[in-house]
Amino acid sequence: MKKTTVLLVVLLLSVSGLLIAQGKQEAPAASQAKxxxxxxxxxxxxxxxxxxxxxxxxxxxxxxxxxxxxxxxxxxxxxxxxxxxxxxxxxxxxxxxxxxxxxxxxxxxxxxxxxxxxxxxxxxxxxxxxxASIVCLTNGDSKYASATGITDLAGGSATSQLGTIWYDTCLPQIPNAKILPAQESAPAMLVALNSKRVDFICTDMPTAKAAIIAYPSMKILDFAGSKDDFQVSExxxxxxxxxxxxxxxxxxxxxxxxxxxxxxxxxxxxxxxxxxxxxxx
Missing domain, CATH: 3.40.190.10 (Periplasmic binding protein-like II)
Structure with missing residues (x-):
């Protein structure tokens, strides 16, 4: 009987030790998730x-x-x-x-x-x-609100976000555009337009759609499909x-x-x- 009891104790200790060891091995796995x-x-x-x-x-x-x-x-x-x-x-x-x-x-x-x-x-x-297609945004009461192509924006003041194709590639295509310094962020360029520091800004369609929710008085100028649109690569x-x-x-x-x-x-x-x-x- 004593031998049986000893064997059971040894067996239980071994199983407990194994479970503890497994627990220690498995614990880091969760923290090491990718x-x-x-x-x-x-x-x-x-x-x-x-x-x-x-x-x-x-x-x-x-x-x-x-x-x-x-x-x-x-x-x-x-x-x-x-x-x-x-x-x-x-x-x-x-x-x-x-x-x-x-x-x-x-x-x-x-x-x-x-x-x-x-x-x-x-x-x-x-x-x-x-x-994302390229568009412009202007204020609804702007003289550029009826523009049907980039030629109609000639001579206007504009800006866009720093380091984007909107600023580096698209705005220079507008004849005689008065391009102001680029803005640090998309919200900053929208503030510039809303405060009428510029006549229009260049951006993409999703940003423009989001903007007119925040600024209902703004108008999207989409020249897609016309011969007087911005020339950009795929x-x-x-x-x-x-x-x-x-x-x-x-x-x-x-x-x-x-x-x-x-x-x-x-x-x-x-x-x-x-x-x-x-x-x-």
Whole structure:
């Protein structure tokens, strides 16, 4: 009997030791889950913006009490979920986005970036996750409100966001345009227009649609389909996700997901983002 008791005690201790050991081995697994660090401005509605709650599925911004949401966050959440990552949103200013990818501070940028040749020299891009047409915005009472082409904007004062094709490529195509210094952000260029410091600004259609919700007196000037439209290449209106050239595996994985989505899917997600942006409520 004593031998049996001793054997049982030994057996129980062995099992307990095994379970404890397994617990110690499994505990780090949760903390070591893969994290996808995604950078964006968190201030470029409807692509991305900052809000104070997690309403509509907003994601916490790293090292902040605020949350991020918008089309880019919706896309980031989808990518992270499908690829098995935990998602971390990193808020950076526009000029810091590409350097952050290059340095490895973040894994990718999802921030409404055009896939330009200049950027492709520094980072890799996925296939497009949105296709954005170029438009102008003006105030409804402006003499340019009836413009039907860029020629009708001749001589007007204008600005746009720093480091974008809107400012670098499109505005110079307007005859004799008085191009003022570029603005640091999309909200800043909208303020410049609303305060009538400029006659019009150049942007893309999603940004313009979001803007007229916040500023109902503004008017979208869409010259698409006319012979007097901005001349831009496909790469300049294709919006992509930038990834480090040292991480082709991530680019490939994201492309595999994007291949399952259609233009209608992109447009539907964008309309959803526009409908819940803070200033549309």
């Amino acid at each position: 994290v996808l660090r995604v950078a964006m401005e968190c201030g470029y509605a409807p692509y991305n913006w900052t809000q104070t709650t997690n309403a509509n599925g907003a994601v916490p911004i790293a090292n902040s009490k605020d949350f991020a949401y918008g089309y880019d966050v919706m896309m980031a959440k989808l990518i992270a979920e499908r690829l098995g990552y935990a998602l971390e949103i990193v808020k950076l200013d526009w000029d810091s986005l590409v350097p952050a990818v290059q340095s490895g501070t973040v894994d990718c940028v999802i921030a409404g970036q055009s896939i330009t040749s200049e950027r492709k020299q520094m980072v890799d891009f996925t296939s497009p996750y949105y296709y 790469e300049e209106i294709n919006i992509g996700i930038s990834v480090s050239k040292k991480n082709p595996e991530l680019t490939k994985a994201i492309n595999s997901l994007l291949d399952t989505l259609t233009v209608d899917d992109f447009n539907s997600m964008m309309e959803s983002a526009i409908s819940v942006q803070p200033l549309s409520n």
